[in-house]
Amino acid sequence: MTDRSSVGEARRIAMVAAQSLGFSESRRSDIGIVATEAANNIILHARSGEFLICPSQSKDGAYLDLLALDHGPGIHNIPRALEDGFSTVGTAGQGLGAIQRLSDDFSLYSLPDRGTVFWSRFRETASLDPRPYGAVSIPMKGESACGDAFLTLPSKSRSLYMVVDGLGHGQYAAEAAEEAVSTVRAYAEESVTEIITRTHDALKKTRGAAMTVVSVDHERQVLTCSGVGNISSSILGGTVSRNMVTQNGTLGAVLPHIHEYSYPVDDRSMLLMCSDGITSKYTVSNYPGLQSRHPQLITGVLYRDFSRHRDDATVLLAPLGGDRG
Template sequence: MKTISTSSTVSIEELSQIGEARRQALALAERLNFAPLVCARVGLIATEAASNILKHGGGGAIVLQSIPCSGNSGLEILALDSGPGMGNVEQCMVDGFSTVGSSGTGLGAIARLSDSLEIYSRPDQGTALLSRFWLQTPARPPFTVRLGVVHRARAGEKACGDGWAILEKDGCTRVLVVDGLGHGLLAEKAAIAAIESFEGHIWSSPVFALQSVHGALRHTRGAAAAAVEIDPAQQILRFAGIGNIGATLITGRQRRGLISHNGTLGHRAERFQQFDYPWSPRSLLILHTDGLSSHWQLERYSGLVLRHPALIAGILYRDFGRTRDDATVLVWQPEAQEHEKK
């Protein structure tokens, strides 16, 4: 199985952008063939979440994304702000509770209208809200791993030179993250060629995947990329990277950077090498392009490592993203953590 995902980000800094978030959310729901009543729910949640960003967070962003799933489709609304945050999320979910004198029904309404809802918020650390819908419910998991992605073009650009893809076969999960050189249409062309190569070749190893991408990009401006294979039966993560794709493996309190070699796929890449790392059901993998600062610190956010990967990706993007470049943040968990099993 492979992904086909659509993503867009709407800045929420003034009132007119609330309507734009609603319009884009409705358009995505309609493209995914959601029923009219569900589309209406999606529109209401996008409106309410964007209003909350402006009212309580002083501005932020709405990330809209389709969720790839075999035999099903999903839609994700990720609302991000850097406002004062909430000390007690459960209390704020109760109808009638408000900190600004409003009716206090917003978060409760979002919870009732969503197929699933999760919120991460701490005082002085802003809020991240994840609302999801499924075309068919209950939804089967899209992959045996849990995935969260934030993927957006450089500010002011429509074309995005970053890309990602995920495949599952023979009990293993394989991922590519690619960053086309520069930005704009030519960078996007390189990223698309890399993804097509990754999805079109018979897989043998991460090194073979990158070598195939290298050949496919010879007539493009080139790219950096990382290829990963997770083999849960063998409890091994296999990794190969060329260029500046950030890759970090977190297991418990141990954080390990994964090794890439210098070069540009499609032009000069002299050394392809696979590195193997131990993988466990409690591991967390974070891959990102250089649209995210390499100085991110997950430990700043109490309990975030146990939350849904989309919340992790969103908060890292919100607090460490660079608006002057395309950005992709991909977070990968093998299973639900204890917080979400309760």
């Protein structure tokens, strides 16, 4: 987002995404309004930023996330800013109120002089209640295909999470990532070691990938992981972050002796996984109150502040306990 022409482009792409997910004409209109207002806020208040359009389709239905990210002056009084008629730049002051009213879910995070992140979600089915994980997966600038991918298979007893980074970027990297997702899904009931081995074999026909697979036993409160290549993963709990071990190698090319690592978790724990398009210096504890927010909002903040902007970038955040609002 660099000028007012970017606003129209953001609206157009958001509405195309909404149509591809099967949203009705009236909901597409709502999405267009929210995209316009959120994108305008970037130009008016921060002059530049990013607007992310994240469609999601599953067997339970579809939803669309819009994220507006900037490093502007921030919002000093959020409750006041959400009131209709309030404006600091001479507009009608209807933007934030309209975004909140039209969205099925809405939240924002802002710190003075550190910028603002808006998150807005639209559900194709009103009753759809997607699992409260957060995910941003964005291709490298100039590429239409993303060489990163992720998979979430949550359940009450055992949940499985995966992030993969196809070697390089572009279409061939995306093909490797897609093959990894298909393989992990097919062998999701196996151990993480077996999943890694199966994926290595499947990726021999591709350029290869880095990948980490995490299995969470919710009854025993134990997380087990295995990873090959530079996917960084950590367990967040309060102000403490514990990094998980990964091994050197490339699935499909060089497979080391595979190890599984187990870690204790509890209902307050969150799993954070990032491809190498996100700098390893990421942290959540430096953002007051952020960990209590919806995971999709948190991933937007982390992408904004720690993306390298020279590679595909993926952030996946999954609470390992109860639902989060």
